[in-house]
Amino acid sequence: MPSLRERQTRFANALLQGGEDSSEHIAIYRNTVFSNYRNALGATFVVVKQLVGTPFFDTAVDAYALAVPSTCGDLNVYGGDFPEFLASYPHAGDLPYLADVARLEWAVDAAARAADPSGSPEALLAALAKVPARQVVGQRFALDPSCCLLRSAYPALRIWQVHQPGFAGDVTVSFDVAPDYLVVRREAGGVIIERLPPGDHALLRTLNDGGDLAAALDAAVAAEPDFALEMALGAHIANRTLAQLRSN
C-alpha cells in the first residue's frame, strides 16, 4: 500500500506526464489543471493572447506551467515569470516585443494587488523640509508599492493601447520610435501607465533600487543632459510615485 506521500507524488507525475497511474481519469485532472492556468494567465495577459491567438497562447501557457511550476495556492500570483519565459520561448522568436507587452500586462495586474499607499505628498514634503540642506542629496526614497518601472526597445505601450477594448482610431503601430520608458502605478481611480522622459525614468529607477538622490540625479543627467531635478522631484512627489523617505 503506497504511503500518502507516495500516492501524491505518483499522482502528480501521472498528471504532468502520464505515467503508470495515468488513465482517462487522471486526464480529467490534467485538463482541469492546465485549463485553469490557461484561463488565469489569459485573464492577465489579454493583449499577449490577442497578439498570438488562443492556440499559440494556450500551448505557451502549457509549456510554461511545466517549466515554471506554480508554487502557491493563490492562483492570482502565478505568471510573474511568464514574460521571461516568453522572452526565451523559441516559437515566439519572431515577436521580439511580446515579452515587453507581457511585462507591461503583469505590471498592471500586480499594481492592482499592491498595498494601499501610506503617507501623503504633504507628509513627504514636510519630512524633506526637516532634512538639513547638505544632507538632501543623501536621502533615499521609497516608491509607492504599486510602482513598476519598465523600459522597452519596442513601442510596448502603443501596442497595449491599440489592443484595449473600445480603442477607436488608427491601429497602426510604428516600430521606428525611441525606446519606451514607462511607469505603471495605481492611483485612486485605478491603474495607470505613463510614458516618462528618460531622465525621470532613470531617477525613479535608481531611487527604487535603493540609490540616494545624488546617485539618482547622476543617472538622470546621464540619460537626459538637461534633466531638471526640482521639477521632476516635485511632480513625482505630488502624484505619489515617490511615497516616503527611507530610513538610511
Place this chain on the structure above:
Amino acid sequence: MNRRLPNSVGIGLRAPHVSHVLASHPSVPWFEVHSENYFADGGPALAALDRIRADYPISLHGVGLSLGSTDALDTTHLAKLSRLVDRIDPAQVSEHLCWSSVTGRHFNDLLPLPYTREALDHVCARVSTVQDCLGREILVENVSSYLTFPESTMMESEFVVAVAMRSGCGLLVDVNNIYVNARNHGSDADAYLEAIPPALVAEIHLAGFDASGPCLIDTHGAPVAPEVWGLYERALRRFGRVPTLIEWDTHIPEFAVLQREAATAQSYLEARLAVAA
C-alpha cells in the same frame, strides 16, 4: 453565536458581479467569496470586499490551502488567510478536504485523497493547526472526484465525518459533489447523507456539473441538476435548515440567474421549515 451565517440561501460572489452588487445592493442574505481572491496587500478588490462586508455577512471559502498535502503546511498562505479573517470578520471560514500540491509544485486544483488511516491522521493534524492559527473553528468541504484509490479503507463519508469528529471542525456538505461522486463511483448518495451526523453540518453547497464526458465533471458551470435538487431536499430533511450557497465559477451567467437559482433553493428551505413546523 453572532458569527453564524443566516439560515438562508447565499450566493458565491465572483469578480464579474462585484460592481453590480456594490451599485444595486441586491437582496441577498449573505455572500461567499474565495479567500485567495482577497489575499492582495491592498487595492480595489479588497476595498470592494470591505464595502460589501459592511452590508452583508461574508463567508470566506479557501481553495488553495492544500490541507491534505504531505508538503509542509504553507505558513505564508495561512498567514494571509489569517490577515483576511481579521480584516473581514467572516461569519464562516471553510476549506476543502483535498490536496493541491506536492514536492513544492502546486496544481491549484482540488485533488482527491485516499481514505486511509494515514490520510485521516494527517488531515486532522493540519485542520487543528489551521484552527489554532485562526483561533476559530473552520468548516471542511467534501470534494468531487473522478477516481478512487485502491488503498482506501474507508468510505468517503466515514472519512469526512471522522475528520470533523476528531479535529472539531464543522462540515460544509457539497450536495452536488456527493451526487457527482455517487454517479462516478457507483456509490449511494443517500447512504452518504445518512452517515453524516446533522449536528456537524454548518453549510451546504449547490452547483452544476457537466455530464458530456465519460464521467460527471464538477464544473460549477451549469444550473443545479434536477437530481441534485432532489438530493438537496433529502439533505434538508436530514440536516434541518442549513445555510446554503449557490456556486457558479465557469461560464458565469448574469447575476439574475444566480438569484433565480438561490430563490429555488430558498423555496426548498422554506418547505423544510413548513414540514418542521
